[in-house]
Amino acid sequence: MRENEPTRDDLVGGAWRGAVAGVAGGLVFGACMASYGSLPTVASIVRVSSPYAGFAVHLVIAAVIGTGFGILAGRVRGGELLFWGVMYGGFWWFLGPQTLLPLLTGEPVTWDLAAAQRLLPSLYGHLAYGAVTALAFALLGRGRPDIGLRPVLRGLVAGPAAALVLLPASNLLVAGIVAGIGYPLLFSGRREGTGPALIRGTVYGFVVWVAAGLTAPPLLRGDDLDWSAAATRTAVGSLPGYLLLGAGTALVFSWLGLLSRLLFVDDVRRLHDEGAGAHGLHATGFGILAGLLGGSVFALVWWRSGGLVQVAGLVGGHGPVLGLIVHLVIAQLIGVSYALLFRRRAFDLASGIGWGVSYGFLWWVLGALTLLPALLGLPLRWNAAAISTAFPSLVGHLAYGAVLGAIHQYLENRVNPWWVTRGEAETARVVARREQALGSAPALWMVTVLIAVAVPVFTAGG
Structure with missing residues (x-):
């Protein structure tokens, strides 16, 4: 057996803890479902309409899904489980009420915006289920956390x-x-x-x-x-x-x-390395190049949506050409900040894209919705209509982040960011990659994408 590979006892222990934690999450989710009257829909799986039967079926499903969570996340550390639980709940919202439930009840499967909006209460319930299940799972495995x-x-x-x-x-x-x-x-x-x-x-x-x-x-x-x-x-x-x-x-x-x-x-x-240390010069160069390439991809979205004209207003000008120049300068500055903040955090292409997309999403909130209108003397885009209008910018920020993270990871990997011999570097990379996987980083990336995808669901309508 490989070192650190979960044993049969680990899997069995994780499964029963997951089942118990799933029931805890199911009780919270079930109480929410009872409040907005969806338990009869669950009961229709067994061809009855009683809310009590629906609650019983719901708890059985919650325990089964919790068992799966326990097997998958049994070796993840304490508080890190929260984001894995939220991600797991979001996944089951797509798989469960949007897909499996209509199939089991003989209804058509409709993967469209209107159906997603009708199922928003179920989304929040699944997120609550995942969060409670994860926290209960952590407590069952490690007891009360020791907080100084x-x-x-x-x-x-x-x-x-x-x-x-x-x-x-x-x-x-x-x-x-x-x-x-x-x-x-x-x-x-x-x-x-x-x-x-x-x-x-x-x-x-x-x-x-x-x-x-x-x-x-x-x-x-x-x-x-x-x-x-x-x-x-x-x-x-x-x-x-x-x-x-x-x-x-x-x-x-x-x-x-x-x-x-x-x-x-x-x-x-x-005192461990916080990211922006003595090797900041390399990081600055990587950030400039990666930001320029990511900004060029983003510019295609800005050009089509008319955003470059607005960006030109940051320097008191107008016109898409000036806007493009300003946009690329900003893209490089953000690229430098990414390179300094995430140095030695991307161990492969997937983690590079994950951090980059997440950072791009943060800058959509901080930049497009907040700083850009504030600097232009306009109201912040903190309302449903403005957020909906800014969705093309969100797509651009995510594309920018993906290119930024991928290019930066490639450049950093070429010069050995660990500053040790090749063998030592590979050992350090393997250990750090495993630490990242046992943390919440992959879940953070996936929940970020979930939030981004849900933006039209949150804001559509009138």
Whole structure:
């Protein structure tokens, strides 16, 4: 048997823990389904219409799906499981109510925008199921997490600090306090570079938005749970703020952790590389080239959608040619920031594209929806209509990020970013790749894509 390969006992243990955790997630999801009356639909699988029968069938399905989660994610670390659970729940939303349920009940399968909007309550329920299942699975395997006082204090500073930066655009102070408390409870054991922390925080911001921005308000008013398309369209205006709040919380938390290690760690060997170190010159060159190539691909989208004319307004000019020049300069600057933040984080083409696409999505929120209109003296694009209109820009940012990440990974790999011998470099790469796989990085990339794909579902309609 290969080293670190899961044993039969590992798989069996993961399976039963997953089943129990799945029931826990199913209870939460089932309560949500009961509130919006979808349990009879589940009961139709066994040709009855009783909501009680639907709840029983739902729990059986939840346990079975939880078993699969336990087998697949049995060796993932504690808080890292949250994003795997969210991703797993999103996957089952596509596979379950959109595909298998209509097949089992004799209904046609309709993979279109209208069907997706009708199933939005089910999407949020599946995401809640995945999150609760993952957290229950972590607790069953490792018990109560050991959280020190220092990470909690860092979180209490990080969340409100990020919220205060966003206050001119959005009242997120209470959400910042909640996000700041929750972050160290989930991720205090992580020591990572600033770039990955930003992506983690962005996805964390989405989770907080579902919980605090969409779910909590009607419940606090004493109303019923409302996960409808209309409620989503109303709440989606706060989504950019929550995404930036999560990214800011993770950024400040990460920087405070680095400062703490600099002040209190005596053994300099324990101060791990945060990404932008003495080899920044190489990284800058890679970022310029990768950003230029990615920006050229993005320019095709901007040209077709008329965005280059708007970009030219950043320097007080007009016309697509000037806009193209400004756009390529910005693309190179963002490329340099990516190269500095994600140095030695991409171990193959897949991880390069994963980090790049995620970074491109973050810059769509920070750039196209926030900084671009602010610099042009226009209202922020923090409402459903404006976010929907900006969707072509989202496609461009994702394409830019994919090219940026792929080219940067290729260039960095050619010059051996580990700065050691070839054999040592390969050993370090294998270990780091495995650490990344046992963390949440692949889940972060996939959840980012899920959010991007869901943007038209969140914003369509009137």
